Amino acid sequence: MIAGLLAMFIKGILVVGGFQNLNSALIKGGRHTLTRFDYGVLGRVSPLARIFGGFVGTLVTDGTSQLSIQRFQSCSTTSQARRASCVTMVTGSMISVALTAIGLVCYALYESCDPIESGEIETIDQLIPYTALILFQGIPGITGLYFAAIASAALSTVSSTINSTAINVVEDFLCSFWNRLRKCQSLKVTLGKISVAILGFMSMALAIVTSYSSSNIFQLTYTITAITLGPSTGLFIMGLFIPKTNAKGATLAFVISVAFGVFMFVGHEFFKDTYQDVILPTYTHGCLYDNVTEVTNATASIELFTSSSQGPEHSTIQNLYNLNFNMHALILLVGSVIIGYPLSLVTGPADPAMCDPKLFVPIVDNKRLPASVRTFFRFGVPEQDEWDNRSPQIFTIILEDKM
Template identity: 30%
Template structure:
């Protein structure tokens, strides 16, 4: 089995043809919708599809933007190395979707947001909006770099393509079709890529299961290797992975991705109504669960396949992230083309995430920085600036990839790069922990991997990466409350009720209960008057909820006189 991999090691001709065809098809779909949008050169169409996007493609786009190539490569590798406890990733991704469905979608439509950070200007001030938007833009750019780097690393293991050429190829393809076509192009290419991701992972899972002898053999191998640990409820915060830490960490991370990230909110605001946005949110859960489940299954099958000879230890691959593409070439030896389909599935996750990031980053730059300075900018000029900033984001993220590659190569990732990235984004902290030395080193047997004592880290560095975002959130809330108390808290009775979402505000609850959970904030006026819109059922189209030329809001625009909308949670 291993000898076969040694002899082959690279994708065959048909595999390369199929992989290239998937990239070409993605490029053609993007080009088609870019061509269709040439006559509608409005910014509303470019960023929101004129608020007429169908919910099912949007839901698929939201899912595959979240499930990047990092997840499709990293999650199987995590399962291969650390076991079935990763199943809790699925559980941790459901609750945030429910919170967004029930509470936050009505809030977005009520405030008619163009970027998620516009909320901070409405709630606080413009400086808060600009600082947060700048941090998110940097975060997106850095994360796109990681997203492209790992699949390019995996591709270099099974093709003659060098890692640098793979990076350039991916970045150029994403940048061209995203900049030319806008959101519609991104959504429809994501829809295509969701199918490629699903069927590629499914083909790998089926073939790997058959090769190792069925699910019973996989379960037995996991048991022998100590990886049947789905019910590991270890509460030690220094334990790398456990059910509790994954559940808490994933809920926090996914809630951010669903509720506070520009790519997701931008898609939700592209629907016709709250009803469609909620449908899109529920649709997005289906591919998230299926592809995550398949990824974990692929990692389990890979462990059973290489149980007695680790390709990393034998020097057949240089890094753990190359494991699945390397195995795909081996097991699909007798079925030409399927290895190419699987590698295409890995790359589809990258393309969807990067294209979404470029589109959303350019939207934030236009809305949060340029229009507040030049509110009189014409529609045509806004579109031109959007495309220029999109190209710039594509180039900058490509530079961040090369910096990342150099950091790993010269051994600076643990030192200076780690500290620099930690200051920029919790996400890069997670990537650092994903590549800890405890499994970057080569082992001769899996017994060493399971039972080798974990490396001790100083202070907070010893805490599992799964708690990073939760710790950051708790610190932010505590510091914010303390500063508010010290500087003088606002009177809740004078607050704008439109920016608050009570935990319980449905009419089925007694008024006393609803009053308690408003914590002093007055109730929001409801009713569809002359100038009011029912977002729950009305097709608001492109005329309502898009303020792409009106982002320079004076604070009076967001006073208690903000018009009420008939949206019941």
Template identity: 30%
Template sequence: MSLYLSLIDFVVLLLFLLVSASFGVYHACRGGHQRSADEYLLADRSMHPIPVAISVVVSALSAVTYLGVPAEIYVHGPQYGIVVGNKLIVLFFVVFSFCPVLYRLKLTSINEYLEIRFNRHVRYLCAGIIISAFPIFMGISIYGPALALNAVSGLSLPGSIIVSGFVCTFYSTIGGIKAVMWADVFQSMIMLCGFLVTAIACCIQVGGLDEVFHINARDGRDTVFDFRIDPRVRHSFWAVFFGLGIQSASYIGCSQMIVQRYMTCRTLRQSQAAAGIGTSLMGLVELIAVITGVCMYAFYAGCDPVSSGKVSRADQLMVYIVVDLFENTPGVAGFIISAVFSSALSTTSSGINAIAAVVGYDVIKTQFPGIQGVKFTFVLKAVSVIFGLISILTAFLASIMGPILPLTLTIAGAFMSPIFGVFCLGIFFPWSNAKGALAGLICALATGIWLVIGSQMYPPVSEDPPLFTDQCDDILSMNGTTMMTSLVEPTTSATIQAVGGLPMIAQIYSLSYAYLAPLNTCITIFVGMIVSLLTGPTDIATLDPTLVSPLIRTVCCCKTRGRDDEIKMKETSGPIYELVETKLKGKRTEV
């Protein structure tokens, strides 16, 4: 039997969308009316660290976490839960290394650092990668709520994508980053309540949290730590802790969408506080998402909705269970579906704002350096609209490419981790040079794209615990054929996919998606270091120490061409803007 939202649920969802849009309208009409790029993209660097930290959480997690993590736990077991602990890796990279370097330069586009540290070719290549990859991420974020709306409204998936995409694009374009972040604060409350209400309702229906864990243990879903070193194991301890830890560090440490938020804080200390608090809260939200997935399995332990044909794919389970639990409580399901839209709106609006910064400063500003003020802000908003429409198109592509969580992390591993590797070269390896950075970036990018294409051609087979339908007592109609599900045998994804007749190279594509980020990061660093040494490493004595991590400065004792006060620069915009502009002009002259 299909489950659909009631009229009251749709009213609640509509009210949520109107409140979210009101943040954009309010901030578009107040203050400077978005007449400067600094106000539109960086909130005039005046934000408090708490809303910035919350905005980091909801922007980084998105609908992928809200829909994908519970589905991942439901299908594959609780091993993914180790992701909560890998935030220690993120804290090391971001708070103590990336923030001190990038914030003191007061950059708008993070790629400006790459021109200062290496040359403009490295900057433009990384900007091109971001401009190519970000619409894919935003498309997946739009696809998430569209999938949810399709599952419970009867609206076709293409129609759901178009509705979701236009709402996100409107909200993202008019308000600027200040509207986006304050809306994130509101939406984060909805997201958290959605997870908690769903998990608690499942526990009550099943008979308590103890019974939830008992059911999972009974069905072989009590193994959290899998210490096998086989890189083909989907969620071993090593893959989740180190692999996805590096993945998170690459996203939170050098993603324009996230770093741009740190840049809105008043001081470096506030920027580091926002990064630290945001990363810790991410771990908490992911833990709640994992528990929700465990509770979801206990609720459907005897009648899997996917195998029994009630939903078409696992990514719809989070929405389906909400409507199933609260079908007789009008308004609650609409509230929780609003949480799905919260995650999507926050990420999409953040992504569109970030890509406007990259296009504006890495493309338009370099070609038309005199453009500024209202005219430049108008161009940035036009860029936002264009990429919002492109994201709608990529959402259709996401609908045919598999589960959204591994899909997102795989694409991030292919595109973002090479950029992370280049930033690591610049920040942690003072002797690396521009030729090494370019060589490492190109090699890692080629490797990542090759593995992504190969994994789509030969999808890896995972050994998952079974999903049962032996307790389904209803008769379902599937594709016009009546089918009794009470006697269906348990199934696993390993039994669905053929294991024979594959070429030997398919073994390479069986690599867990979690290892893609550290693999590409290591390739970038290794190739970059070798090429740097062969072509003449950077003389550490001439390297400006403000461009490397404070941790590395204490080890390498870099000498500076300028005065020591450049390292302890005052965190005021004027002198630092002049310093950045001077460095950029110097690099362009050298090139």
């Protein structure tokens, strides 16, 4: 996939005429928005929201999702899992940079002839395939190889996701309600295959439904995954750092956060105002040319459009609908923690003395710190040595008292 993206970027730079022409096109079109932080977190364009949302999004997808956890568990040692995580971060960063660079090249290619406005394509999601056809049309076989690289990468991710989700359904749901299933491996395999088939059909149905959405596929995917992965990451944070969190509080927090996420998603998709979106102009005055190179070399004499309209005043609910989609996962993550901890205290907090130290991560822990400071930040969770030296009868007595 990286090779395919790199080939597309190099070919695009050659067609545009070099990095100098690319930079000139970006300056004329006002596309140098990376360091502009005056957009806030409302509207479509928000570097600030992208930074914070991107951090949480990476934490969610690469740290606590079922797909990532299953891959970490396949590693034989912790150090091996860490190395795999580092490789993932490097390759993921390379793909992100390559996609951003291709996006800049695409703008320079269609600077004076926007393919959507001219009717060449219908949605922004078709821009990359359309550009690949244009760039590689004179090189036999390259277009097919490019689409094969993209398709293989997509199929790999989809198959891994469906497989991990099917395992999650069988092990965490079906086996929980049907204890006899744990002893019958053949039945578990059969149910796993059925789950894969059902999830596959659901994925295809979802792909068909999303094709009718007004949002682009990146925005839609990020918003939908934030509904579940944001609250689930909150569960991980409460479990790792807050030992008094109990099952009731965590479950209620998860349900409330998911419901609020659905509320934000529906409002963002159907009731969002667009006046706060910074819509940079696109042009079609160069569409009379047939050759791509001539189109990109055409000069634009149209002034950069800026709107002086401030738009109507809105309520807090409407501003919530207008919130940048990158912020959804962050809000749901923080919200689940803020809701889950008080609910745990109200419903009966868990006993930190009964928490396994292997499942607890102190916020502050350094052997150079005083013992009193380290003890304070353990919040009552015993040290590993103390936990190992405890007599099994102690746990039996404590459990009997709770029952």
